[in-house]
Amino acid sequence: MSVQTQIRKLLRQYPEPTSAVLPALRLTQEEHGGWLPPEALREVADALDLTPAYCLSIASFYDQFHLEPVGRTIVEVCTNVSCALSGAQQVVEAFERELGVRAGSTSEDGAFTLGTVECLGGCGWATVVAIDNRHRLRVQAEDVPGIVEELRDA
Amino acid sequence: MPERPEIVFAGTDGGALTRIEDYEAADGFAPLRRARAMAPDDVIAELEASGLRGRGGAFFPTGRKWAFVPKPDQLAKPHYLVVNADESEPGTFKDREIMLRVPFRLLEGCLIAAHAIQSKHVFIYIRGEYEREFEVLRDSLEAIRRADLLGGVTVVLHRGAGAYICGEETALLESLEGRRGQPRTKPPFPAIAGLYAAPTAVNNVESITTVTSVLELGASEYAKLGVESSTGTRVFSLSGDVANPGNYELPHGITLRELIYDVGGGVPGGRELKAIIPGGSSTSVLTAVEIDTRLDFTSLVRAGSSIGSAGVIVLDDRCCMVQLGIRVSQFYEHESCGKCTPCRVGTRWLTQILQKIEEGRASQPDLDLLLSVCDRILGKCLCPLGDSDAIAVLSYVDRFRDEFQAHIDLGRCPFGGESSLEGILAPSAMHGRHGHEVVSA
Numbered sequence: 001m002s003v004q005t006q007i008r009k010l011l012r013q014y015p016e017p018t019s020a021v022l023p024a025l026r027l028t029q030e031e032h033g034g035w036l037p038p039e040a041l042r043e044v045a046d047a048l049d050l051t052p053a054y055c056l057s058i059a060s061f062y063d064q065f066h067l068e069p070v071g072r073t074i075v076e077v078c079t080n081v082s083c084a085l086s087g088a089q090q091v092v093e094a095f096e097r098e099l100g101v102r103a104g105s106t107s108e109d110g111a112f113t114l115g116t117v118e119c120l121g122g123c124g125w126a127t128v129v130a131i132d133n134r135h136r137l138r139v140q141a142e143d144v145p146g147i148v149e150e151l152r153d154a
Numbered sequence: 155m156p157e158r159p160e161i162v163f164a165g166t167d168g169g170a171l172t173r174i175e176d177y178e179a180a181d182g183f184a185p186l187r188r189a190r191a192m193a194p195d196d197v198i199a200e201l202e203a204s205g206l207r208g209r210g211g212a213f214f215p216t217g218r219k220w221a222f223v224p225k226p227d228q229l230a231k232p233h234y235l236v237v238n239a240d241e242s243e244p245g246t247f248k249d250r251e252i253m254l255r256v257p258f259r260l261l262e263g264c265l266i267a268a269h270a271i272q273s274k275h276v277f278i279y280i281r282g283e284y285e286r287e288f289e290v291l292r293d294s295l296e297a298i299r300r301a302d303l304l305g306g307v308t309v310v311l312h313r314g315a316g317a318y319i320c321g322e323e324t325a326l327l328e329s330l331e332g333r334r335g336q337p338r339t340k341p342p343f344p345a346i347a348g349l350y351a352a353p354t355a356v357n358n359v360e361s362i363t364t365v366t367s368v369l370e371l372g373a374s375e376y377a378k379l380g381v382e383s384s385t386g387t388r389v390f391s392l393s394g395d396v397a398n399p400g401n402y403e404l405p406h407g408i409t410l411r412e413l414i415y416d417v418g419g420g421v422p423g424g425r426e427l428k429a430i431i432p433g434g435s436s437t438s439v440l441t442a443v444e445i446d447t448r449l450d451f452t453s454l455v456r457a458g459s460s461i462g463s464a465g466v467i468v469l470d471d472r473c474c475m476v477q478l479g480i481r482v483s484q485f486y487e488h489e490s491c492g493k494c495t496p497c498r499v500g501t502r503w504l505t506q507i508l509q510k511i512e513e514g515r516a517s518q519p520d521l522d523l524l525l526s527v528c529d530r531i532l533g534k535c536l537c538p539l540g541d542s543d544a545i546a547v548l549s550y551v552d553r554f555r556d557e558f559q560a561h562i563d564l565g566r567c568p569f570g571g572e573s574s575l576e577g578i579l580a581p582s583a584m585h586g587r588h589g590h591e592v593v594s595a
Contacts (some may be wrong), residue, residue, distance in 0.1 A: 013310045015232070015350055018332030022315050026282075061491075062336040064282045078247045081435060081481055082393035082467055084578040086490045102524030104584035116579050118318065118485055119244040120283055121298055123393035123465065133285045 433462020
């Protein structure tokens with residue numbers, strides 16, 4: 001099913017079409033390799049009868065939308081208080097070492113984007129690491145080499 | 155060990171009720187049948203009698219909130235129920251466990267609530283980062299549809315996209331309408347002009363799930379649990395420096411000592427308890443001597459704090475309170491929607507002044523400035539986000555003033571690089587600084 005068809009299907013859920021902008025941006029971002037280039041914003045705008053500028057104003061507000069290219073795998077480490085108390089910084093540094101990339105950037109081969117994120121709602125299972133939005137719980141620095149090996153093999 | 159009645163998690167036996175057959179076998183959907191046999195106003199009266207109050211943080215009586223929604227003959231617009239599943243207050247992770255373990259009880263609660271406010275349209279706004287929770291709800295909703303239990307009500311799962319502010323009810327409604335999640339001026343309240351300017355009840359996941367339990371037990375049985383100002387159970391999220399972190403459903407009115415030591419196994423590694431954040435990071439911190447404070451609305455207000463979202467964060471003696479202030483403030487700075495100046499600018503100032511104190515560059519007037527900025531945020535914003543930062547930071551200074559003073563007097567952090575929060579990289583710091591910096595005094 002094309003993105004345009006999927007967006008039209010989404011529209012039926014809402015009394016007003018603008019409500020579909022978040023799910024439409026989500027779908028379109030997936031279609032464009034995990035980020036929203038200008039043409040993606042135009043596609044959403046056309047499907048919902050909005051302007052690309054309006055879609056940009058939405059995409060720029062929400063953390064899960066990316067306006068620059070990202071790696072094929074996104075690794076996000078929660079560093080809010082409870083994770084921080086449980087060794088999140090050591091987890092961040094272990095990922096930096098294993099992936100060879102600084103938090104906040106993408107590896108040169110485009111394989112990985114590494115970042116820290118705000119509370120993922122898993123404080124009791126710290127440290128929480130989201131890998132392409134799937135949460136790994138109770139991650140410790142010593143687990144990181146194994147996780148990275150698994151990701152490289154996948 | 156305190157008693158642990160299971161209300162929200164009833165029938166799960168430590169697992170999950172994710173198959174509709176299992177949920178029905180545990181008397182599922184009997185409360186819905188009971189509610190649909192009642193007049194809508196009688197359901198609201200039942201909720202009022204139960205004493206159930208909102209579990210998202212504001213603790214507003216659920217029945218009264220519904221009573222504010224005009225009747226269809228008073229206001230001829232569609233009525234909406236919106237469930238706030240945008241859990242993101244640091245220290246809080248209960249709603250996701252509720253969605254994973256008792257999704258049918260939540261969805262049944264939605265249908266009961268829809269009956270009570272005479273709505274045919276339910277939206278569940280679920281946090282964008284909650285992938286598995288979304289899938290479980292989607293599959294459960296499909297099972298309910300196939301079992302023909304919807305009764306003409308449509309339930310739409312709407313995914314957020316990463317913005318803490320959308321947990322604030324009017325920001326959530328803006329987001330659901332396809333705009334940036336920026337809070338609205340109140341009044342009008344959502345009950346009168348909410349989603350698409352129509353009458354709307356906005357309720358938290360745990361509140362709505364508990365609605366099902368109230369209809370199952372009956373208001374008077376439910377109200378026997380907990381304490382007078384705070385009936386029933388609460389799913390407490392316990393995290394931080396504690397041996398057994400996790401979600402624990404317990405009656406309101408148990409003490410912090412019971413939660414942290416009897417249930418949570420105490421502070422590990424032979425460390426000493428230093429402080430407790432009782433209701434998510436936006437609530438005032440308590441000190442170790444306040445360990446016998448009861449976890450209910452009134453007791454925490456008396457202690458100068460709040461039960462908030464019941465996310466309890468335990469801090470041991472390795473935690474530098476200035477660093478805690480920085481990390482908490484970085485969060486609110488990052489999540490400020492930018493609409494109100496005191497919040498947008500104030501949260502940033504708080505972070506930067508605290509960093510100056512932590513780095514040993516601060517002098518006495520900086521501490522006064524910190525308190526002054528808090529004062530210039532408090533009560534001056536459209537929504538509670540800015541206040542949350544100010545309340546948290548003020549409470550750290552209030553209860554640990556000597557520690558702040560020591561940073562200034564020594565010209566360095568007294569923890570000498572050994573604090574449990576040392577060097578933590580917040581997203582706002584990662585993305586580099588932009589905009590203006592606070593001019594150093």
